[in-house]
Amino acid sequence: MSTQFSSFQPPIRTLMGPGPSDVHPRILEATSRSTIGHLDPEFIRMMDEVKVMLQQAFLTNNALTMPISAPGSAGMEACFVNLVEAGDKVIVCRNGVFGERMRHNVERCGATAIMVDDEWGNPVDPTKVEDALKAHPDTKIVAFVHAETSTGALSDAKTLCALAQQYNCLSIVDAVTSFAGCELRVDDWGIDAIYSGSQKCLSCLPGISPVSFSEKATEVIANRKTPVQSWFLDMSLIMGYWGSSNNAGKKRSYHHTAPVNSLYALHESLVMLHEEGLENTWKRHHDTHLLLRAGLEELGFEYIGQNGARLNQLNAVKVPEGVDEAAMRSALLNEYNLEIGGGLGALAGKVVRIGLMGHSARKENVALCLAALKDVIK
Amino acid sequence: MSTQFSSFQPPIRTLMGPGPSDVHPRILEATSRSTIGHLDPEFIRMMDEVKVMLQQAFLTNNALTMPISAPGSAGMEACFVNLVEAGDKVIVCRNGVFGERMRHNVERCGATAIMVDDEWGNPVDPTKVEDALKAHPDTKIVAFVHAETSTGALSDAKTLCALAQQYNCLSIVDAVTSFAGCELRVDDWGIDAIYSGSQKCLSCLPGISPVSFSEKATEVIANRKTPVQSWFLDMSLIMGYWGSSNNAGKKRSYHHTAPVNSLYALHESLVMLHEEGLENTWKRHHDTHLLLRAGLEELGFEYIGQNGARLNQLNAVKVPEGVDEAAMRSALLNEYNLEIGGGLGALAGKVVRIGLMGHSARKENVALCLAALKDVIK
Numbered sequence: 001m002s003t004q005f006s007s008f009q010p011p012i013r014t015l016m017g018p019g020p021s022d023v024h025p026r027i028l029e030a031t032s033r034s035t036i037g038h039l040d041p042e043f044i045r046m047m048d049e050v051k052v053m054l055q056q057a058f059l060t061n062n063a064l065t066m067p068i069s070a071p072g073s074a075g076m077e078a079c080f081v082n083l084v085e086a087g088d089k090v091i092v093c094r095n096g097v098f099g100e101r102m103r104h105n106v107e108r109c110g111a112t113a114i115m116v117d118d119e120w121g122n123p124v125d126p127t128k129v130e131d132a133l134k135a136h137p138d139t140k141i142v143a144f145v146h147a148e149t150s151t152g153a154l155s156d157a158k159t160l161c162a163l164a165q166q167y168n169c170l171s172i173v174d175a176v177t178s179f180a181g182c183e184l185r186v187d188d189w190g191i192d193a194i195y196s197g198s199q200k201c202l203s204c205l206p207g208i209s210p211v212s213f214s215e216k217a218t219e220v221i222a223n224r225k226t227p228v229q230s231w232f233l234d235m236s237l238i239m240g241y242w243g244s245s246n247n248a249g250k251k252r253s254y255h256h257t258a259p260v261n262s263l264y265a266l267h268e269s270l271v272m273l274h275e276e277g278l279e280n281t282w283k284r285h286h287d288t289h290l291l292l293r294a295g296l297e298e299l300g301f302e303y304i305g306q307n308g309a310r311l312n313q314l315n316a317v318k319v320p321e322g323v324d325e326a327a328m329r330s331a332l333l334n335e336y337n338l339e340i341g342g343g344l345g346a347l348a349g350k351v352v353r354i355g356l357m358g359h360s361a362r363k364e365n366v367a368l369c370l371a372a373l374k375d376v377i378k
Numbered sequence: 379m380s381t382q383f384s385s386f387q388p389p390i391r392t393l394m395g396p397g398p399s400d401v402h403p404r405i406l407e408a409t410s411r412s413t414i415g416h417l418d419p420e421f422i423r424m425m426d427e428v429k430v431m432l433q434q435a436f437l438t439n440n441a442l443t444m445p446i447s448a449p450g451s452a453g454m455e456a457c458f459v460n461l462v463e464a465g466d467k468v469i470v471c472r473n474g475v476f477g478e479r480m481r482h483n484v485e486r487c488g489a490t491a492i493m494v495d496d497e498w499g500n501p502v503d504p505t506k507v508e509d510a511l512k513a514h515p516d517t518k519i520v521a522f523v524h525a526e527t528s529t530g531a532l533s534d535a536k537t538l539c540a541l542a543q544q545y546n547c548l549s550i551v552d553a554v555t556s557f558a559g560c561e562l563r564v565d566d567w568g569i570d571a572i573y574s575g576s577q578k579c580l581s582c583l584p585g586i587s588p589v590s591f592s593e594k595a596t597e598v599i600a601n602r603k604t605p606v607q608s609w610f611l612d613m614s615l616i617m618g619y620w621g622s623s624n625n626a627g628k629k630r631s632y633h634h635t636a637p638v639n640s641l642y643a644l645h646e647s648l649v650m651l652h653e654e655g656l657e658n659t660w661k662r663h664h665d666t667h668l669l670l671r672a673g674l675e676e677l678g679f680e681y682i683g684q685n686g687a688r689l690n691q692l693n694a695v696k697v698p699e700g701v702d703e704a705a706m707r708s709a710l711l712n713e714y715n716l717e718i719g720g721g722l723g724a725l726a727g728k729v730v731r732i733g734l735m736g737h738s739a740r741k742e743n744v745a746l747c748l749a750a751l752k753d754v755i756k
Contacts, residue, residue: 005431005652007404008424008645010414020638023413026385031639032410035401035583036388037717046386053383069585070448073634074610081608104609199635205413207447207585207637229607230459231482232452254722256451257577259585260398261409262640267386274383339415344632 013333014360016369017341018149018314019177020199020206021357027204030268031261038258046267047242047258053270057179057278058194058212060186064235065212066242067266068195069259072176075195075209077105078233079172082213082221083141083193086110090141091132091169093124095155096148097344098174106143109229114139120346121305121316123155126163133167141170147178149200150344152316152353153305154182158189165190170217176200179210180273181285181313181357192217198262201285201313203358204269207262232256269358285312288361292354295370299377304351313361315354316347323377325349331376338372391711392738394747395719396527396692397555398577398584399735405582408646409639416636424645425620425636431648435557435656436572436590438564442613443590444620445644446573447637450554453573453587455483456611457550460591460599461519461571464488468519469510469547471502473533474526475722476552484521487607492517498724499683499694501533504541511545519548525556527578528722530694530731531683532560536567543568548595554578557588558651559663559691559735570595576640579663579691581736582647585640610634647736663690666739670732673748677755682729691739693732694725701755703727709754716750 015022036043055065068075080102084090088111092102095118106113114136116128124144133139142164146157157173164171170192178184179194181201186194192214199206213221213235221228221235228234241255273281289312293303301317303310319325325342329352332338341353354369393400414421433443446453458480462468466489470480473496484491492514494506502522511517520542524535535551542549548570556562557572559579564572570592577584591599591613599606599613606612619633651659667690671681679695681688697703703720707730710716719731732747 005427005649007408007649008411008427008642010411010424010642011418011420012412013414013418015413015415017415019635020413020415023639028410028412028639030385032406033386033388034390034406035393035398036391037393037395037398038584040389040391040711040717042389046388049383049386070452070610071634071637074448074452077608077610101609108605108607108609197635205637205639206416206635207640227486229486230455231479231486232448232455256449257397257575257584259449259583259637259640261401261406261583261643262585262637264386264388265639271383271385333418339418 011337014338014365014368016355016360016365017339018353018355019197019357021203021355021360023205024203024272024359026272027265027268031205031265033264035260038260039252039254043260044252050263050267050270051242053274054210057270057273058186059188060212062186062212062214064218064239067263068209068211068233069256070209071207072195072197072209074233075197075211076101076174077230078211078235079193079195080105080109081228081230081233082235083170083172083217084109084111085224085226088140089114089136089138090143091116091129091136091139093129093144095122095124095151095153096120096145097150098145098148102143121151121153123153123306123309124160126156126159129160130163133163139167139169141172143172145174146184147175147182147311147314149177149314150347151305152311152314154309154311157191161190170220177311177314180281182282182311186212198266201357202269202273205262205265207259208266285356285361288356288363288366289315291363292356292366292369295366299370299374313355313357315356316351318351320377325352328376332372335376336368336372338369389715392716392743392746394733394738394743395717396731396733397575397735399581399733399738401583402581402650402737404650405643405646409583409643411642413638416638417630417632421638422630428641428645428648429620431652432588435648435651436564437566438590440564440590440592442596442617445641446587446589446611447634448587449585450573450575450587452611453575453589454479454552455608456589456613457571457573458483458487459606459608459611460613461548461550461595462487462489463602463604466518467492467514467516468521469494469507469514469517471507471522473500473502473529473531474498474523475528476523476526480521499529499531501531501684501687502538504534504537507538508541511541517545517547519550521550523552524562525553525560525689525692527555527692528725529683530689530692532687532689535569539568548598555689555692558659560660560689564590576644579735580647580651583640583643585637586644663734663739666734666741666744667693669741670734670744670747673744677748677752691733691735693734694729696729698755703730706754710750713754714750716747
C-alpha cells in the first residue's frame with residue numbers, strides 16, 4: 001500500500017438539486033448512533049415503528065409497507081420483479097427519464113411494455129392511457145411516475161389509478177420525488193404498488209427505498225407462477241424479516257443484514273415528519289415553491305411543461321438565452337457551495353432543476369438560491 | 379397521526395455475532411458528515427479513492443472493483459446475474475447456508491446448479507469439485523463460499539480457483555466474512571468475481587457490498603447474449619457511474635443515487651485498514667482468535683468442523699450439554715449488552731457463533747465475552 005489516504009472531509013454544500021436534499025442535523029446525528037444487531041429486540045421494535053410511520057406517511061393501511069435496503073432504483077425494481085412475470089403486458093407511461101427506466105424493468109422481466117408517451121415536461125395524459133387500456137384488454141398493470149424528477153411534471157395519480165382499477169389492472173406508482181412533498185394518498189387513490197426514496201422530501205440520507213403493496217398486489221405476489229427473478233428483492237422473503245399481517249407474532253427470520261444505521265436515519269426523518277404533520281409538510285413545500293417561482297420568473301427563468309401540473313419540490317426551468325448552463329452550475333457550486341441539478345437525457349444542457357425537498361424547502365434556501373443565481377448569470 | 383413517536387436511542391451493545399461487528403467511533407463520525415451530491419466533483423474524488431483502497435484490500439488490479447449500493451446479498455446477486463445466463467451450468471459448493479443461497483441465485487437466472495455438498499462445518503472438498511468438473515465438462519462457473527458465516531468453515535479458495543481455471547471455468551467467491559479478516563488474494567488466486575459486505579471485518583456500517591470482477595469476467599459480461607435481468611445490478615450500467623478502465627476520463631453518468639453517507643463510512647473504514655496494514659489486520663484477527671479459542675475450550679465449548687479449516691473471525695461452537703442456547707444468548711444481551719449469534723438452518727439451537735470481526739477483534743472483547751459466558755452458563 002503505497003499511496004497515502006486520509007479521512008474524507010466533505011465540503012459543506014446547500015443541496016437544491018434533484019436529491020439528495022439537505023439532511024437535517026438531527027438525522028445526521030441519528031445515523032451515527034451506536035450500531036446494534038439487525039435481529040436485536042430493540043432493533044425489531046424500531047423496525048415496527050418505521051413500518052407504522054411509513055403507513056401513516058403513505059396514508060395506507062397496507063400490511064406490506066416497509067423500506068427496501070437499497071436506493072429508489074431498487075425500490076422500482078422490487079415493484080416490477082414481484083408483480084410482473086414473463087409474458088405479461090404492462091402499460092408504461094413515459095414523460096421523462098423514469099418512465100423509460102420502467103420500460104427497462106418490464107422488459108428485463110420478459111414482459112411486454114405498451115408505451116404511452118407524453119412530451120417531456122407534461123403530465124401523463126389519462127385519455128391516452130384509457131385508449132391503451134381499450135386497445136390492450138389483457139393488460140395486467142399500469143405503471144407511471146407521479147412526480148417526474150427529470151422534468152418537474154406532476155401527473156394525476158388519482159385519475160390514473162382509478163382508470164387502472166376500472167380496467168381490472170394493478171397500478172405501480174413511482175413516488176420517489178412526490179412522497180412527503182405533495183398530496184399522495186395510497187389507499188384513497190387505490191394505488192397497488194408504490195416506491196419512493198429516502199433522499200428527497202424526507203430529507204434523509206440516500207440509500208433506502210420505502211415501498212408499499214396493496215392487499216390485491218400481495219395476493220398477486222402470493223399466486224405467482226414463477227419465482228421472483230431477484231432473490232434480494234423477493235417480497236415473500238423480505239416480509240419474513242420485516243414482518244407483515246401475514247406473519248404477525250411470528251419470529252423474524254434472517255434474510256439480509258439490514259442497513260442498521262441508515263434505518264436509524266429513516267426512523268428519525270419519519271419522527272420529524274410526524275412532528276411537523278404530513279399536510280403541514282406538503283404546505284411548506286408549496287409555500288416555498290411559490291416564493292422560488294416568483295423570484296425565478298423575475299430573473300427571467302421560464303418553467304418548462306404545463307401550467308397547473310408542476311411540482312413544488314422540483315422546479316425545472318429553461319436556462320436563459322446566452323447563459324452557459326454548465327458554467328452557471330459550476331459557479332454556484334464553487335462560489336456559493338450551492339448544488340442545483342442539470343437536465344437529464346433530452347433536457348441536458350437546456351434546463352436546470354432546482355429542488356425544494358424536505359429540509360431544503362426553507363425560505364433561507366430560496367433567498368440564497370435566488371441571490372446566487374442573480375450573481376452568476378449577470 | 380395519533381400514536382406518539384420519538385427518536386430511537388439504541389442501547390450500547392458489544393457486537394460479537396456474525397455481523398454487524400462493532401463499528402469504530404471514527405466510522406460512526408464519518409457517516410454523520412454533511413451530505414453532498416452523488417455527482418459532486420468532491421464526491422467523485424472520494425469514490426476514486428474508495429476504488430483504489432478496495433483494490434488494495436482485495437489485492438487486485440481489477441478495474442471493475444467498486445462497492446454495490448446494497449448489502450452483501452445484493453453483492454452476491456450482482457455476481458450471479460451478471461455472469462450467469464439462462465441455460466448455463468454452475469457448480470455450486472454447499473457447506474452451509476450461503477451455498478444454498480447461491481443455488482437460489484443460479485436457478486433464478488434460469489441456469490442449472492450442479493450441487494457439491496460437504497457437511498456443515500467442513501470446508502469444501504476440492505476432490506468433489508474436480509469430480510463434478512469432470513462429470514460436467516460444459517460447466518461455466520464454479521461458485522463457493524470462502525468463509526462460511528453459518529458454520530465458521532474456511533475453504534481453500536486458492537486451490538478451488540485453480541481448479542476452476544484448469545477446467546476453463548470462471549470462479550465466483552463469497553468473501554463476505556473473509557474480506558479483511560484473513561488471507562485473501564484476488565489476483566494471485568485467480569478469482570474472477572468476488573463480493574463482500576461492509577459490516578464484517580471492515581467494521582463498517584451494514585448496507586454496502588464491495589465487489590470485484592476480473593478482466594475475463596468483465597469480457598463475459600460484455601459479451602452476454604441476453605440483458606442482465608436486474609437493472610439495478612447491471613454492472614455495465616453501474617460502471618458508467620463508478621467508472622472503470624473502460625471509461626477512464628469519461629464523464630460519470632447517473633445510474634442510481636449512491637448512498638453518500640454510507641460511502642463516507644466505507645471510505646473511513648478503508649483508510650483505517652490502510653493505516654493498520656492488511657497483513658497486520660489478518661494477524662490481529664488470528665491472535666484474537668487464539669485467545670478466544672483457549673478460553674472457550676477451557677469453559678467446555680467445543681468447536682464444530684475440521685481442525686485446520688476454521689475461521690479466526692467466526693467461531694462456531696457447540697452449546698455445552700444442559701445449557702439452553704436461547705436463554706444463554708438472552709442473558710448475555712440483557713445482562714452484559716453482549717450480542718453473539720445463534721445457529722442458522724440445521725444448526726439452530728445447537729451452536730452459537732462468536733464473531734471476532736474488525737473492531738470486535740480486540741483483547742477487551744475476548745475478556746468480556748469469556749467472563750460473561752462463564753457467568754451465564756454457571
